[in-house]
Amino acid sequence: MKNLVIVESPSKSKTIEKYLGPDFEVVSSKGHIRDLATRGKDGLGVDFDNDFEATYKISKDKKDVVKELKAKAKKADAVYLATDPDREGEAISWHLANELGVDIDQENRVVFNEITKDAVLKAFENPRKIDMDLVKSQETRRILDRIIGFKLSKLLQSKIKSKSAGRVQSVALKLIVDREKEIDAFIPEEYWTVLAFFENDGNLIETSAERYKGKKLKMTNAEEAQTVVDAVQGDFVISKLEKKNRKKDSKLPFITSTLQQEASTRLGFPAKKTMRVAQKLYEGIEMGGDAEGLITYMRTDSTRLSQTFVDDAKALILESYGKEYVGKYRQGKKTENTQDAHEAIRPTNVNRTPDSVKSYLTNDEYKLYRFIYYRSLASLMAPAVFDAVSVEFTQNDYDFNGSGSTLKFDGYLKVYDYEKSTDKLLGELDESKAYKSQKIDPEQHFTQPPSRFTEARLIKELEELGIGRPSTYSMILETIVYRAYATFGAVSETSKTKVFKPTEQGVLTNDKLQDHFESIINVHYTANMEEELDLIAEGKKNNVEALQRFVDKFYPLLEEADEKMEKIEAEKVGEECPECGGELVYRFGRFGKFVACSNFPECRYNRALDGTKKEAPEPTGEECPECGKPLVKRKSRYGTWFVGCSGFPKCRYIQPNEKKKKEETENEETAS
Structure with missing residues (x-):
């Protein structure tokens, strides 16, 4: 009989099976096989009176998968669990072991950070036991999310018709709403600058008035600016001239959050798309009959690189570019939430x-692979070196400052063309010479409110605050938009930059949560909870005690909110439903406000505010290959048609040929 190996993704099972040879059969669990049941207290699937013991049930769409896996496991000589190398993957291995009767005290857990022949074979030489601390941490996270998700969502649905709440989702929404309130409350302040321009060796030098008699200069109106202009009409002298080499280090290799941020900024990829493409590069690409993973595991918050990779990369840099381009290996500082289980991407x-x-x-795979490849290579290359010049021109006790630089040595910029370097020339300056300005311009400005969050900026904010895990950010942000708590669109008709803006329902949801749950739906509490989950994963904290502390804090707040939160009825349109005669009311959806029947879900009549009827999905007569529900033809937000599962959002299947067209449309919308 063969040894059975179970992985999460079907796409990498064939690749790994080739590496292991004829004595192994590699099959896929297709992700999670079970989740918390919906029975017990409040339908949470958790026994509060028995150390929060969880009850699980096999997911409907995985019953056949589990049945097949059980049959294969019974016949196999040995069963190896090779799910992804993170907490979620560890938990999936534990669920599989429980359902298939695999002994968790045996060394049958195999972990590899990259899907290459050497890495996989080495991992199978060193199997280990399932790490129950990691499992407990993931289970605790799931129970917390179930309690908050079920109980808060039910409360919000009954009181204000909001669709959901979440441990991290609601804090991310708070950041969006708080930023909008800052923008609304912002009062612009007028200020002025005075620029003086000098010509030298054919170069135009721009300077700005900074100080008067050594003190910082501040101009708040046109009169003050004009006073400066009138006072500096004579010749200027150079009061300070500094020349020095300025080094610019390369950035560290990518982790999950920085990959999402930089791919959004540099490539125009939404976070969800970045993770989808990275997953494919990790799982393996067919190349001339063989498949191999091109990148290491893309869910990581460590900037560490293996010594083998460092040595190989430095050898390549030496051979291809020369000794002067070889840099030092720098590893970023570990934060409190950094998990150093595996390497950078x-x-x-x-x-x-x-x-x-x-x-x-x-095209998308190539763009992302190129981005990851050269970021990693650049991180081991020498700094770029600039000849930097700073100059201070003085006239009548007013100091005007300017600067310039030229690239002296390109260093890591030799390969990392995602950062541009433009020379700013000043020419040779003579400190003994008098300089006359070509022109002096006063300019009016107004202070600007803080910017709304782009996807990259919001991900960076969440990471810096220690909220959630980077691998979940794309889904969290997608949910906020899907639940109609915020829109995500272009800043203006002429800009492609997309930002989050809260809807009326999003503001209402956040305000009610802050009124009644401020002590747990906040940045500090959520970040502390992440730290506690990390400590559970390290075996340093007790998961039962952590859950009990949360429940003791949460349930009194819930009971008080249920009693005191005002119930808000949907605003009536003043018309009858043309299909059932019920009251028409205003609702909020992911694309804004619309009109719907108050008898939903019995009556599904709805229309846009302009009176046009929303086009209903058309059944195709086919079944979804992933969950068995009917496939329907829908119109996307871009006006194109596609065939997808009627079970959306629980099932996100999209028919492949139509999916390609949809992705092309998304690429056009998100291209930078």
Whole structure:
């Protein structure tokens, strides 16, 4: 009989099976196989009186998968659990072991950070036991999310018709709403600058008035600015001239959050798309009949690189660019929430250049692989060096400052063309010479309110505050928009930059949560909860005690909110439903306000505010291959048609040929 290996994704099972040879059969669990049941106290699937013991049930769409896995496990000589190398993957292995009767005290857990032959074979030489501390941490997270999600969502639905709340989701919404309130409360202040321009060796030098008699200059109106202009009409002298080399270090290799942020800014990829493409690069790409993973595991918050990769990369840099381009290996500082279980996101083989694999990749895969490859390589290269010049021109006790720089040595910029360097020339300056300004311009300005969050900025904010895990950010932000708590769209008709703006329902939801749950729906409490989950994963804290502390704090707040939160009825339109005669009311959806029947879900009549009827999905007569529900033809937000599962959002299947068209449309919308 063969050894059975279970992985999460079907796409990597064939690759791994090739590496292991004929004595192994590699099959997929297709992700999670079970979740908390919906029975017990409040339908939470958790026994509060028995140390929060969880009851699980096999997911409907995984019953056949589990049945097949059980049959194979019974026949196998040994069963190995090779799910993803993170807490979620550890929990999936534990669920599989429980359902398949695999002994968790045996060394049958296999972990690899990259899908390459060497890495996989080495991992199978060193199997370990399932790490129950990691499992407890993940289970605690799931129970917390179930309690908050079920109880808060039910409360909000009954009181203010909001659709959901979440431990991290609601804090992310708070950040969006708080930023909008800052913008609304912002009062612009007028200020002025005075610029003086000098010509030298054919270069135009721009300077700005900074000080008067050594004190910082502040101009709040046109009269003050004009006073400066009138006072500096004579020749200027150079009062200070400094020349020095300025070094610019490369950035560290990508972790999950920085990859999402930078791919959004540099490539125009939404976070969800970045993770989807990275998953494909990790799981393996077919190249000339063989498949191999091109990058290491893309869910990580460690900037560490293996010594093998560092050595190979430095050898390549030395051979391709020269000794002067080889830099030092720098590892970023670990934060309290950093999990150092595996490496930064890097190519699995530094000799596999982007151009050498380009023909095997889609355009998006190539863009992201190239981005990851050169970021990793650049992190081990020497700094760029600039000749930097700063100059101070003085006239009548007013100091005007300017600066320039030229690239002296390109260093890591040799390969990392995502950062541009433009020379700003000043020419040779003579401190003994008098300089006359070409022109002096006073300019009016107004202070600006803080900017709304782009996806990249919001992800950065969540990471810096220690809220949630980077691997969940894309889903959290998608949920906020899907629940109609915020819109995500262009800043203006002429801009492609997309930002989050809270809807009326989003503001209402946040305000009610802050009125009644401020002590737990806040940045500090949520970040502390993440730290506690990390300590549980390290075996340093008791998961039962952590859950009990939360329940003791949460349930009194819930009971008080249920009693005191005002119930808000939906605003009536003043018309009858043309289909059932019920009252028409205003509702909020992911694309804004619309009109719907108050008898929903019995009556599903709805229309846009302009009176047009929303086009209903058309049944295709086919079944979803993932969950068995009917497939329907829908119109997307971009006006294109696609075929998807009627069970959305629980099932997100989209028919492949239509999905490609949809992705092309999304690429056009998000291209930078």
